[in-house]
Amino acid sequence: MSEARNFHMPPEEFRKWGHSVVDWIADYQKRIETFPVLSRSNPGELRKRLPSKAPEHGEPFKSILEDIDRLILPGITHWQSPNFFAYFPANTSGPSILGELLSAGLGVQGMLWATSPACTELETHVLDWMADMVGLPDNFKSAGPGGGVIQDSASSAVLCALLAAREGATGFQTNEHGCDGKLVAYTSVHAHSSVEKAVKVAGLGRRQLRLIEADSAYAMRPDLLANQVQADRAAGLHPFFVSATLGTTSSSAFDPLPEISQVCRRENLWLHVDGAMFGPAAVCPEFRHLQRGVEAADSYAFNPHKWMFTNFDCDCFYVADRAVLIKTLSVLPEYLRNQATESGAVIDYRDWHIPLGRRFRALKLWFVIRHYGLEGLRYHIRRHVELAQVFARWVEESRDFEMTAPAPLNLVCFAHKAGNEFNRRLLERINQGGQMYITHCVLGGRYCLRFCVGQTHTEAEHVRRGWELIQQTAASLNRP
Numbered sequence: 001m002s003e004a005r006n007f008h009m010p011p012e013e014f015r016k017w018g019h020s021v022v023d024w025i026a027d028y029q030k031r032i033e034t035f036p037v038l039s040r041s042n043p044g045e046l047r048k049r050l051p052s053k054a055p056e057h058g059e060p061f062k063s064i065l066e067d068i069d070r071l072i073l074p075g076i077t078h079w080q081s082p083n084f085f086a087y088f089p090a091n092t093s094g095p096s097i098l099g100e101l102l103s104a105g106l107g108v109q110g111m112l113w114a115t116s117p118a119c120t121e122l123e124t125h126v127l128d129w130m131a132d133m134v135g136l137p138d139n140f141k142s143a144g145p146g147g148g149v150i151q152d153s154a155s156s157a158v159l160c161a162l163l164a165a166r167e168g169a170t171g172f173q174t175n176e177h178g179c180d181g182k183l184v185a186y187t188s189v190h191a192h193s194s195v196e197k198a199v200k201v202a203g204l205g206r207r208q209l210r211l212i213e214a215d216s217a218y219a220m221r222p223d224l225l226a227n228q229v230q231a232d233r234a235a236g237l238h239p240f241f242v243s244a245t246l247g248t249t250s251s252s253a254f255d256p257l258p259e260i261s262q263v264c265r266r267e268n269l270w271l272h273v274d275g276a277m278f279g280p281a282a283v284c285p286e287f288r289h290l291q292r293g294v295e296a297a298d299s300y301a302f303n304p305h306k307w308m309f310t311n312f313d314c315d316c317f318y319v320a321d322r323a324v325l326i327k328t329l330s331v332l333p334e335y336l337r338n339q340a341t342e343s344g345a346v347i348d349y350r351d352w353h354i355p356l357g358r359r360f361r362a363l364k365l366w367f368v369i370r371h372y373g374l375e376g377l378r379y380h381i382r383r384h385v386e387l388a389q390v391f392a393r394w395v396e397e398s399r400d401f402e403m404t405a406p407a408p409l410n411l412v413c414f415a416h417k418a419g420n421e422f423n424r425r426l427l428e429r430i431n432q433g434g435q436m437y438i439t440h441c442v443l444g445g446r447y448c449l450r451f452c453v454g455q456t457h458t459e460a461e462h463v464r465r466g467w468e469l470i471q472q473t474a475a476s477l478n479r480p
């Protein structure tokens with residue numbers, strides 16, 4: 001048989017194109033402010049320009065790379081732009097991108113310790129570092145009864161927490177027999193939608209989720225939580241899980257953990273704490289008071305992929321008691337049996353999350369922490385908070401705008417005094433202009449604008465120009 005033609009990219013060619021791709025990314029970083037922040041692409045626009053069938057014959061890498069500029073860039077919303085103030089940041093950085101590249105280069109599957117010991121051990125170690133970095137108690141570290149794991153997202157983390165809580169509350173009977181329709185979970189009306197999704201995915205039924213009302217600062221009211229739990233118990237139901245938020249998505253409200261955890265202890269409920277956005281801020285000691293009470297949590301999650309210069313995906317998920325989580329998610333088919341697992345001396349992270357396979361995500365986090373050091377991380381997070389606080393002062397001092405929620409960190413919720421419809425038009429006009437991107441939320445029936453500072457390269461001048469643009473745009477719109 002003659003030797004088959006080899007279609008692969010040889011290492012020397014890979015080296016050449018690898019350099020080109022890194023050059024492309026470096027140039028992108030330099031020219032990022034020349035693009036409209038919010039993509040102007042219309043629905044279906046990209047697909048119209050793509051061939052309807054996959055190519056029969058391989059194409060030169062040069063033309064593939066050229067299509068990034070020609071086809072892909074117009075459909076990109078520039079999350080890494082320093083003028084991106086929308087949603088929450090999903091920031092990244094040089095060391096993170098390089099860590100991600102190496103992870104792809106190694107291409108390992110870290111489902112078991114045995115399938116790449118370094119992938120597991122680096123993850124355990126970096127998450128122990130991280131627990132210290134953000135001031136978590138020792139029981140979340142691997143030497144204690146708990147431990148940390150990297151999840152793809154805070155959504156997956158809350159699902160895993162909910163499943164472990166469900167099994168803990170039912171003596172692992174739900175795993176065996178399915179839901180009995182009695183389990184009830186609790187969160188605040190301002191909690192992230194991922195809690196509702198977890199409840200749906202876990203098979204509880206959405207009616208088994210209670211949304212607890214918030215106080216005037218949009219934080220969950222622990223008295224109403226306690227009342228609702230008691231009412232549900234009296235109705236013969238089985239309360240088992242509370243998800244509290246440190247830094248809500250709408251307005252960065254902080255649910256009062258000390259009071260909520262008291263209710264949880266008294267009522268024997270699993271307390272999950274969602275610090276998706278806020279979490280990294282706790283590397284600064286002056287912001288740690290905001291997470292007071294986190295030591296009483298059964299699980300805690302936060303996202304370096306939001307505000308710690310680590311590209312998506314990277315969520316740090318901690319549990320106080322890993323045994324329940326592992327027993328909940330563990331399934332051991334014959335083909336995965338191995339000596340290391342059987343010895344009990346190693347961690348197999350496949351039992352700590354939903355999928356089997358897992359990427360080597362600890363690498364980029366390790367790079368970021370080592371590149372910046374705690375000093376660098378603190379410097380940039382403080383800087384973002386400082387810039388947001390300056391913006392908040394401008395809003396407070398302005399005649400036309402006002403604050404609509406407390407702004408303890410890097411998110412400012414505010415509104416023009418001319419009403420909801422005006423604010424809606426204002427937001428649309430600002431984002432159409434392409435010079436910056438902000439989003440909205442609704443608080444107490446009021447349409448608010450959100451200005452969140454957290455992009456890697458956002459500086460004082462971007463925030464100042466953003467505020468000027470908001471004022472100028474408002475002045476150019478007709479009042480109702």
Ligand SMILES: *Cc1c(COP(=O)(O)O)cnc(C)c1O
Pocket residue numbers: 088152153154155156192194245247248249274275276277303315
């Ligand atoms: C962003 C956010 C989430 C969702 O994060 P993913 O990692 O995208 O799942 C959950 N909770 C809060 C408070 C958030 O801000």
